[in-house]
Amino acid sequence: MLESLTLLLACQLVGEVAVAYFAIPVPGPVVGMVLLFLGLCIRRGVPAPLQQTANGLLSNLSLLFVPAGTGVLLHVALIREALLPIGVSLVLSTLVAVAVTALAMVGFEKLAGRKGPDAP
Incomplete structure (x- = not known):
């Protein structure tokens, strides 16, 4: 689970850095999400630990509001x-x-x- 959270946060960080460096008018987390999506497309699937972590985050999504x-x-x-x-x-x-x-x-x-x- 820690590796999956690290991956998600690393994608967000890369997105934030890309937005700051290239002055892209899109939020950094959105760019990170696109990068994660592209990585999963290249991999042709979602690893089980990442899917488990994502499901855990989604089940507690209401707390983030x-x-x-x-x-x-x-x-x-x-x-x-x-x-x-x-x-x-x-x-x-x-x-x-x-x-x-x-x-x-x-x-x-x-x-x-x-x-x-x-x-x-």
Whole structure:
């Protein structure tokens, strides 16, 4: 388990260093995750210890949201001041995400040669 955690943290570190060195406008952990994914693709599978460690982390994922929730409660006054812009942006971004998802689904169905439910 320690080796698997070391691998995960090393990928994150390499991602952070790459972002800092090359000034990539993407978070370091995302770059590290892509590097880990590429390494697993080259290896053609996930080693059992890494899978066990990942499953352990995923089963306790809700604990990682406690600090974020605490931060939200800590800054509730700031959130209250910006409630209207936050609410509008949440609603608009949700509508845009739904619309883009629907358009992508229609496009992929056309690409695959399938017809939608209202087609003859």
